Amino acid sequence: MRASITGGDALIVVDVQSDFTPGGALAAPDGDKVVPPLNEYITHFHRAELPIAASRDWHPEDHMSFEGEGGPWPPHCLQGSQGAEYHPDLELPADTHHVKKGRDADEEDYSAFEGGPDLDAFLQDNDVERVFVGGLTTEYCVKNTAQDALDHGYDVFLLMDAFKPVDPDDGEQAIAHLLEQGAIGLTFDDLVL
Numbered sequence: 001m002r003a004s005i006t007g008g009d010a011l012i013v014v015d016v017q018s019d020f021t022p023g024g025a026l027a028a029p030d031g032d033k034v035v036p037p038l039n040e041y042i043t044h045f046h047r048a049e050l051p052i053a054a055s056r057d058w059h060p061e062d063h064m065s066f067e068g069e070g071g072p073w074p075p076h077c078l079q080g081s082q083g084a085e086y087h088p089d090l091e092l093p094a095d096t097h098h099v100k101k102g103r104d105a106d107e108e109d110y111s112a113f114e115g116g117p118d119l120d121a122f123l124q125d126n127d128v129e130r131v132f133v134g135g136l137t138t139e140y141c142v143k144n145t146a147q148d149a150l151d152h153g154y155d156v157f158l159l160m161d162a163f164k165p166v167d168p169d170d171g172e173q174a175i176a177h178l179l180e181q182g183a184i185g186l187t188f189d190d191l192v193l
Ligand code: VGL
Pocket: 015, 020, 026, 057, 065, 073, 110, 136, 137, 138, 139, 140, 141, 142
């Protein structure tokens, strides 16, 4: 589907952090492969002077999602750690709206809409109606962010060339579910530049 990017559009880059890329504490296989396409989207949105938000998982040591606390995951994205940094090749402009989430030990916060500073307020302040979502990982934080965006009434475009799952089957299921609810899939080649 061809799409031109115009006023009212925003880019949301979800959790492109070292811990979710190969070598990291909770790596999505090929997680680093989202970086080059996302840099293309970022460049395009930035040139068009459209808002860009980026989220980071930002956990305390006793986060409820960690195995030691009865959760499913190894410790990852510890606040202030190297693994919690954006992937070193991700090129975010200076005026990016940075969201941190999962900051409290007792809140999972898979969705960037659950972090702070508040994403929905940022989008509303910028008169955003359509959001373009990519990043890591497909079936957790990308899915939950896209779902929340739909629930908040935004039109949602899924950047099909710019997310990676922890588990491929779960990733496909998550995307299928979002498409069923009206999200639209596109790739960078679909953009009318
Ligand atoms: C994520 C698992 C645990 C994600 C975050 O960013 O998708 N996945 N925490």
